Amino acid sequence: MDACNHAPELTGVAGDPGSAVHRLDPRAKLLGLPAVSVVAVSAPLDAWPVFVICGAVLAGVATVARVSPVDAWRRARGPLLLVIPVAAVVPFVRAGGAHWSLGPLTVHAAGLVVLATVTIKATIGVAAGVLLTATTTFPDIVRGLEAMRAPRLLVLVATLMYRYLFVVADEVRRMGVALSARSGRPRSVLRSGVLGRLATALFLRSYARGERVHLAMLARGYDGALPRPYPLSLRRVDMAFVAVIASLLLPARVLAGIG
């Protein structure tokens, strides 16, 4: 039995859960996909070949994993819509090169280059993260980090956070329903004292649950470590995945220089 074999509809992965990418050891994906992001973000503004190679690598991974553009966009739009509007200001404030008047504003060519580059870097970075989470369950990401010697406390917190996020969300939903049932829906932020009291109640409940969970862990012999029944094992295909990404990206990144 392999603990990586989660029911796909329950764990947040997208695409074909049986694909070669989904079945990779989480460590291979934790090394390979963020590396694409790091290479793109660290490249100079005009390193277009690097961006093209990064995009091609991610497109290849998405194709093999059968993660559709719609799924990818659904997951990427949140972070991208936070970053890109901020970058959209740059063409108006970064002077340099040709410029054009747009009513009371002036658009500068240098700023447009920065906007294009930031947009591309952000898209590559977010896409790498999206592909990682679309092809790897959160528990497997944590197991991968643990196997890569991430601090034990961090692993413990991440594991319990994943488990209890759903429990706390359920409590929030129940409290919201109870509030609505007594016509307690606040109509503006200024009248949200009741929300503060709900937050306090939620904190106290979560704290009490934390104590009970700790007792339950102690009752089954917890001594500071989370033992794993199914250790990860790197196969040739996992190492090949990292090697292929490295062999495509590193030469291009080195040739692009430090900008």
Place this chain on the structure above:
Amino acid sequence: MSWAIDLRGTSYRYPDGAGALDGVDLRVGPGERVALLGPNGAGKTTLLLQLNGLLRGTGSATVAGLPVRDGVLRELRGRVGLVFQDPDDQLFMPTVAEDVAFGPLNLGLDRATVAARVAQALAAVRMSHAAARPPHVLSMGERRRVAIATVLSMRPQLLVLDEPSSSLDPRSRMELIDILSAIDATMLVATHDLPLAKELCERAVILDRGRIVADGPCAELLADAALLAAHDLMLPSGFDLSRITPREHPPAGSRASMPA
């Protein structure tokens, strides 16, 4: 005689000074199934937590052949399987299989043995199909069964259950009784569910305000309406106890049994 539970004069006060147990004497023999009854706040959960040293009161306590004291707690907790009232407290790992494996791995067993125990424990509670699932997607009844599997995989000599039938629908409750009655282990069951107590346990103990106020055959205690009323216990309205047939103990070595 070697008792599965031997508490003598056990008293406990919470740090805020509230007394929870007041001189409890309780002896449970190997293989017995005992219902621990009592109103809310009687001290039932506090008593259960004494059994594997999670809370430590005064008096002497010997459980599953070990004195409850520092130095033996790891071994003691391997012998005493405690199932908490809320399965969401009990199930803290990302998947069912990892949770069921947690206890045996902490006992230092090798991975092959742990895998076999996980499979056996999940089969005993009829949850083999859910091994790779995260607990939050299971129904309350399923979570309760998995919570029991998490301690069965440690093959405890003593199974301690805190309100095992709370929040269960009638069908899940019946499945739970089926599963518990097939387990070959000494059992202490804290519950408000008097019909469950009658069906599963041959003996009952009533705890009120931290003291044991009655101890005897379950059928006799539950038939004493005045005793139940005096301690805020009540059968469902119109319930006929004589219609409940107590479950037989399973033969030793049967499929769902967990011999040490």
